[in-house]
Amino acid sequence: MVEAGLQLSADMQRSHPDLTVSEILTYVGAAGVDFGASGPRETPQWYVLSGEVEGTSLVQIEVVMLDTASVVRAVTIDDHLN
Numbered sequence: 001m002v003e004a005g006l007q008l009s010a011d012m013q014r015s016h017p018d019l020t021v022s023e024i025l026t027y028v029g030a031a032g033v034d035f036g037a038s039g040p041r042e043t044p045q046w047y048v049l050s051g052e053v054e055g056t057s058l059v060q061i062e063v064v065m066l067d068t069a070s071v072v073r074a075v076t077i078d079d080h081l082n
Contacts, residue, residue, distance in 0.1 A: 005068070005070065006025060006028070006063075007021065007070075008071070009071050009072060019077075023055075027049065031050060032049065033048070044066055045065040046073075057078055057079060058075055058077055060074075061074065
């Protein structure tokens with residue numbers, strides 16, 4: 001998911017200016033993929049990752065797999081974590 005690079009969509013950058021790629025990478029490394037909520041057979045493929053991960057307030061992200069990079073297009077944040 002991160003081999004081609006990971007970036008935040010323009011909408012994510014505007015709506016969550018404090019969210020960093022480093023925080024997303026920490027989350028991706030420890031969260032689980034919810035295949036039932038994902039679109040692995042769609043074009044482009046997209047995946048929902050979820051779970052509470054220490055060191056981040058993220059509880060869910062949606063990542064689209066593009067040719068040039070993986071793009072985070074949605075996040076769910078729990079401000080009560082960490």
